[in-house]
Amino acid sequence: MGRNESTAVALERSVEDEVATLVARHADERGGLLPLLHAIQDALGHIPREAIPLVAEGLNLSRAEVHGVVSFYHDFRTRPAGKHVVKLCRAESCQARGGAAVEAAASARLGVAMGETRADGQVTLEPVYCIGLCAIGPNAIVNGRPVCRIDLGVLDLIAERIST
């Protein structure tokens, strides 16, 4: 077995171990599928395909049911996100404060289309519909932190932050 192959196997095993541990933790929780999927995504950054059968077996569900839930909710990713995640609000209150122009500018400034991850894996730009800061928009959540009153200057700051 070559070195790369063994690393790949080790990685895969660690994903399975991680998922199995989390499944065990949530298996007895009533309606535990969402908390479990959140936990998997928190630990691994996304919900890998190989996690689905493990989750299904642990919670006594069909794989189709688990897949159905993963694909229903916007939050769950089946592929890793970029190193930085910018969730930009598209909702009405931000639009009332110039959100549409900021959205276009953000796409251009960060070099990535809305809903996509940049080719170099550095940043993911995602739409979000309201983060509850509706009088100080346009808003975004950048790596989990709220950013408000976004204009071209603030976009430059965000671009700077994600370049590292």
Next chain:
Amino acid sequence: MTRAWVSADMASVALGSDEVADALVAAGAEVIRTGSRGLFRIEPLVEVETAEGRIGFGPVTADEVAAVLDGSHRNRLGKIEELPFFARQRRFTFARCGITDPLSLLDYEAHGGWRGLNAARLLQPQDVVAAVKDSGLRGRGGAGFPTGIKWQTALDAPGGEKFIVCNADEGDSGTFADRMLMEGDPFCLIEGMAIAAHAVGAQHGYVYIRSEYPFAIDVMQRAIALAAHIVAPFTLEVRVGAGAYVCGEETALLDSIEGKRGQVRAKPPLPAHVGLFGKPTVINNVLTLAAVPFILSEGAETYANVGFGRSRGTMPIQLAGNVLNGGLFEIGFGMTLGELVEEIGGGTETGRPVRAVQVGGPLGAYFPPAMFHLPFDYEAFTQANGLIGHAGITVFDDSVDMAHMARFAMEFCAVESCGKCTPCRIGSVRGVETIDRMLAGGRGAPDRVEALPQIRNAKGGARSVNDEEVLLRDLCATMRYGSLCALGGFTPYPVLSALDYFPADFGLERPVEAVER
């Protein structure tokens, strides 16, 4: 050591309050983190303890804290509660928000906390339900259903196991009161849920919070742990949503807690009969449950004495979008829309004229200033083909393109539809297409399928903008009356109101005055 209060609310943090708090600590002050007072124009806000009381300064930046501490800062506001924006309010639900440390049980108790729960525990469950009925409290999530009736149904439902579910999936743009309350006074919500549990005989409760509210999730989880011994034997836990707007619909929310896709259930059965995990369940919005402690401690009559028509008590109104005094304004029902937008809100932040306001989130109607005489009241808004919803008011200036906003309403419905019913799932997509054709000036030729000889039931040929409008209105009627829940059912409100009040934006040559609905 000087004592100072700085908000740790998510909006305040976005505006820089963490940096200000750190600078105050570095300058030797004792800093207490609070919720937000609710006027974002003066944030980051620092309140300093002085001989005259708590004196506010804001907005303040981190490098100005020395001037705040010696009282020389130029943005000295005096006592916050004496500012006109606050002096006009009646804060029943948000009485403590921005004033107390949200996670201090001592603070909570010192400011009247648990008095409602203690009063409720001295009463029989039926008497608690009666008090809520007498208060006239109606569901603050938007539907406006009488809370006492809902509780009565759950109380009367047979069965040992019952649940209290708090709907904290506040997805409507322009609303943030649930978030502010959970971050600024979480024990108030916990107390309301504990009272509900006592009233209907529930053992366990869930607070379903949307994932877009990380601060609220954290504060609620910590508050639940701190208050566990007080609400026992009632137990509580937080469930986190996963970015689906439709989960704010109560039955979709229940399915989501059960670990399923958040799809809407047909009613009946009502959740009060067959709710979470098939058990009788009271599901109420954050603001509904948070209004209950006041009703029990101050009396149903005190609450019911405020209000307008059949809308009793106070409503935490949220002023959002392009508005000068954006924030949270709690007041009895009945103030006119114009007073709220122009007087309290101060008009637009850009200084341009107001062209439209959307009341009640993405499913609410757009009203022009000609409708500013409407009193803030469930029935008045329903009559005007709108809704107050969760009481968010989003203000737009004269640069807004209302056809674009109508298209966005359909697009949002398409993005967020749970897919269970056809009028919503398909209608929203067709709505976007129809508005696109209107904006393109109608269409020149039938589409390929329509042109097939087999097709006999669709009108072929070219269509003018007016023809497309007829189609759009017909589609809206189908969605309005054919959808399972408010997402598909109310998306026509913003679309039709935009069509009625702003026809020119769609390329329709019709004077606004001629519109009769």
